[in-house]
Amino acid sequence: MVGRELSGWLLRRGLQAAAAFAIALTILFFLMRAAPGDPLSRISEGRPLSPAEVATLRARYGLDQPVTQQFVSFVGGLLRGDLGVSIEYGRPVTALLAERLPATVLLGGSVLLLNFTVGLWLGVRQAVRRGRREDRWLTTASLIGYAMPSFWLGLVLAWLVGIQLRLLPAAGMQDPLLSLEASFVERSIDVLRHLVLPALTLSVVSIAATMRYQRTAMLEVLQLPFITTARAKGLPDTVVTWRHAWRNALFPVITLFGLWLPILVTGSVFVESVFAWPGLGSLAAAAVWGRDYPLLMGASLLVAALVVAAGFLTDVAYAMLDPRVRLA
Secondary structure: OHHHHHHHHHHHHHHHHHHHHHHHHHHHHHHHHHOOOOOOOOHHHOOOOOHHHHHHHHHHOOOOOOHHHHHHHHHHHHHOOOOOEOOOOOOEHHHHHHHHHHHHHHHHHHHHHHHHHHHHHHHHHHHHOOOOHHHHHHHHHHHHHHHOOHHHHHHHHHHHHHHHOOOOOOOOOOOOOOOOOOOHHHHHHHHHHHHHHHHHHHHHHHHHHHHHHHHHHHHHHHOOHHHHHHHHOOOOHHHHHHHHHHHHOOHHHHHHHHHHHHHHHHOOHHHHHHOOOOOHHHHHHHHHHOOOHHHHHHHHHHHHHHHHHHHHHHHHHHHHHOHHHHHO
């Protein structure tokens, strides 16, 4: 009975997620086509194009068709796994996204790992030590980190740590002067050294937000009657905190996790640009600057898919932690 109920719930949520993605796809496509500017303007910056050349390029990228026909063609290509050809780079959009995706996954995965380990631990520690000096210091630090613009912090770290102190690389993902005969370990260490500053920049803001959410949720749970009962039974504080209170304080943090998944792509645009990190964020920024409709649409769809998937996974996590959600 429980398995059938869970299967039906997952099916409903899956259909809702698919419908949300379809609506987002439609809105994104028509809004992008309604934006001012000519996507072929960057091509003609080097030299003026003749009317025949402009007509050829518009036909090549399907810009000579009505908008509705362009939409039908785009959806048909999407179902085949074809997102078109980038106007700026002259290459398939899927290939460009596939090239940049590993760098973004590395950066985003590192930030998520730091965020939901350090941030959760510090938030719980604040709640347990409420009102003490440590709690006040951590609260002040979280407020500063939460209010700090990531691009500004990135510029400061790149200038101070990368340029003035020369402790870590200030740009790129790999050292261009690294020998081709370098071992896997040497290359991995080089990538990690380049990763530190952009990951730290994004982690400062995300950890600060997670700390505040986790602290507030833990304070509410620690005041509930079952926590008082657990302490009255003589259970150690660590058991009460982590086994009884923390699980019930995870719901707001799960929502925050779902929000952070797409933000790691959209929010890393400026950070990747500051550190010249070759990820999807910098690629999306280049697509916006060049009015590259196919590339911008591909990046936007990836973000939309992350938003929908994050919402779906958040609902699933809620349902797994609290069976009452499946009945809602």
